[in-house]
Amino acid sequence: MRAEAVEEGALARPAEAPAAPARSPFAADLRELLANRTAVLSIAIVLAVAAMALFAPWIAPHDPYEANLLRRLQPPVWLEGGEWAHPLGCDQLGRDILSRIVFGARVSMTIGLLVVAIAAVIGTTLGLLAGYLRGFVDVLIGRIVDTLLGFPYLIFAIGLMAAMGPGLANIVLALVLKEWVLTCRVARAETLAAREMDYVEAARALGASPARIMLGEILPNILSPVLVVATFRMATIVILEASLSFLGLGVQPPVPSWGSMVADGRAFLLDAWWVATLPGVAIFVLVLAINLASQGLRDVFDPRLKA
Amino acid sequence: MSGPLLEIRGLAVVFPTRGGLVRAVDGVDLEVFSGECLGVVGESGSGKSVTFLAVLGLLRPPGRIEAGEIRFEGRTISGLPEAELRELRGRAIAITLQDALTALNPALTVEQQIVETIEAHDPDLPRGRARRRILRERAQELLRLVGIPEPARRLAAYPHELSGGMRQRVMIAIALSCRPKLLIADEPTTALDVTIQAQVLDLLAELRERLGTAIVLVSHDLGVVAEHCGRVVVMYAGQVVERGPTAAVIGEPRHPYTRGLLRSIPSIAEPERPIRPIPGQMADPIRPPPGCRFEPRCSLARPACRLPIALRPIDGGRAARCVEVAA
Incomplete structure (x- = not known):
């Protein structure tokens, strides 16, 4: 028997007051977000850095690898001896700092996005499983999570990088291996709350399988907090990548990374402060922008903060 | 008459708790026939919702079926593996949960x-x-x-x-x-105001006629059941205390609990009649009274009520669990 068998509108009757025009809660949230100026500005900065990374070859005024010892430690344009050809000056090998910062954004953004995305997928999946299935699965995942949480983040990453050797893929792997834990905890906690809701019971009463309940019923309800946590975490990942590169365990020279640029410039801090400081400013601005942007997102998407 | 669509025999559901074993449902027999509307009435904690959650295998652990058999279309469905129950849920037997406000995602x-x-x-x-x-x-x-x-x-x-x-x-x-062949509406009107209640109940009645779906209307409101169900089952403390055609049960209740329920409903026809609530509390589900469960609250209680008692059949397809009814 199918629903087609039923005569159209046979039982239609005047109903209660008509509901407001259908609009997704998302659209309302988006309008709220756009009203928050700090958040909009921060998101714009993050997007600008992303665009800078994406279109680096067209944006950068020079080849970031082109060394010219005649321009060694040339100051930025606003200091004596600077020139417009190299607005942010040059480093110890005479390479254009602006171009290297533009290209360095690639490393930061790629690693930040990749790590956060992969960790969010793994963490959400395991968190859902642990929170919904409980029992042995929960205990097992919980133990792994607790163990990993016991390690300081940077020590854990340094150890892994030292063992695996430097390289982009290895940085991502080292950071993901610990990063998923945080998403997992959030996803598990949210799942624990959601699985007790009546709509989960209702879905079960109508014959939904565990997989369908997890993906179809619970996932949409835990997605906002998970996404908010993930955006917050991206700031930390950017710093960690910079730290690893600073220590020489990250991306290898001559590929420009903000962290390794700071490390390189350290030796000349007294004579040529800009070599180390300017990439540092880039890290600072990006991390601050990510934090403020995710705070804006959280204010809008976390229902618990709404009065 | 062909066999019942749903048949519950001697169902017992228990929930282990720190204080002891809670017998939420204790020896319930009932049947639902194709296309009928059965009312199941009882106050909170009488075991009416739990009975039907057990039918669908939806009891939350550690709750479990301790005894009894549940048959749907002649096939035993109690104790089926989860995957087979899942096939049944929604397709053969559907349930709408108590609170529509939270039961939608x-x-x-x-x-x-x-x-x-x-x-x-x-x-x-x-x-x-x-x-x-x-x-x-x-x-x-x-x-x-x-x-x-x-x-x-x-x-x-x-x-x-x-x-x-x-x-x-x-x-x-x-x-x-x-x-589904059977729709279990668990308190479908609890969260609604009175005019909407009537609309929803009328809708259920029309759907039953049009689609031939049997409906079990679980409610604490005898009035709701009286208007829409052909037969009614009254539950108290995990047991069926009275059952029969609705008109007969309401017209001439044979169990003091049913009488008490009727008296506690205000009446427009007799505004002067005092509303008489049933005194006392629901029986302790961990240590229920040995005889009639309603005995401690019953104004007609006598020593014979302290002995275990079965549901006693009465003429006209009725039955009541009371010593007043001749065995």
């Missing part, structure tokens, strides 16, 4: 929630574009069936955008999406 549109259930149970759906169109058409038909105007627009709505009555209708539409 706030993160999904009405359409997604209806479609979900159809997809879970219909393996014959085509793939690709046609699938989406068919599913949407069916969802619209269901909304029309439960009397929701402008179904095309309502499909895109989220639960919070609908009124309480609308949500209850959507719940019923979802429950009916796979054409």
